[in-house]
Amino acid sequence: MPSHPLHLPSALGRRALRLGGLGALTLLTRCAPAGEATPDAGRCEPRGCAAQSCGTLDDGCGGVSRCPPCSSTLDGGDDAAPSTTRDAGPDAEGPPRGRVLLYRVDYEDGTSDAHPGASRVELAAGAEAGGTLSVALNPHVDAVNPSRRVGQHSVPAGYRRAELSSQRLPTEGQAYVYKWSTLLSSTFFDAPQRWNTIAQWKTWPCGEYDRGYGDRICGTGGIFNDARARPGSVEFRYRAEPACFDANPTLTLGQWVRFTQEIYWTRAGDGYVRLWQDEQLVYERAGVQTLFDDFDAVDCNLYFAVGVYADSSAGLSVYTDDIEIWSP
Secondary structure: OOOOOOOOOOOOOOOOOOOOEEEEEEEEEEOOOOOOOOOOOOOOOOOOOOOOOOOOEEOOOOOOEEEOOOOOOOOOOOOOHHHHHOOOOOOOOOOOOOOOOOEEEEOOOOOOOOOOOOEEEOOOHHOOOOEEEEEEEOOOOOOOOOOOOEEEEEEOOEEEEEEEEEEOOOOOOEEEEEEEEEEEOOOOOOOOOOEEEEEEEOOOOOOOOOOOOOOOOOOOOEEEEEEEEEEOOEEEEEEEEHHHHHHOOOOOOOOOOOEEEEEEOOOOEEEEEEEOOOOOOEEEEEEEEEOOOOOOOOOOOEEEEEEEEEEOOEEEEEEEEEEEEEOO
């Protein structure tokens, strides 16, 4: 099992690429019943960094929150161009050491195509249709994301979806690094919402909502692990029974945030999760089960999706950029 992460690159220093027309997007349709991401009852609510301004904080649920500015900063360095070559050593700038880039979308060519990898757009259909993914100019250029072009995921009021998904990857016994930037519009919470998700780690169709999972994942509904926007924070839900836990890094509307997550996927108790926000390690947990007991590698291998999936009384917009998956 991999024991530690090495050299996770900065989001700065991206190179401008040739801009082109919006390419064709592949549509994957899936409908799910309302309540897929409804709030959970009776779960431990971890303490976040609001309770402590600096240093290491016991979250009260068996995990650890690392609060800025005292937490360790990730090793810096400019992003390398998408590549499938391995890093030369621990001091080299570029990709995480010893890992291979499997998936990247940066929108700078005017499309949501992945290079490398395979991306697809997921939208609801029928009465739930109306979500869109378009390539737009960056609405808030800053140090976290100086890119010119980004993805804009927009949904009207109601039960809607506008997500961009990766290819499915072999999962059990693997440790992947997931990296992405996201920005939620300043009006994101102005109207009432029943629920939302802004990132998902999906096993569908092996465990679609209300079918296949039973009591083997925590909480209600869902397609396994996800990240849900809350006023002031993002709730990352890790849902393999019995190791149910959350991480809750902070969130500021209208500003870019860069997340990096490393997770070792296993049905044994030797899994781990590490989560960085804007190059600061904000949460880590080890010695946990990260896949449900009857995970089937044939049907259940995970794929990663970002964007917006919500049941809201008003339209919502979420921006994404520089979405990457690095191999074991």
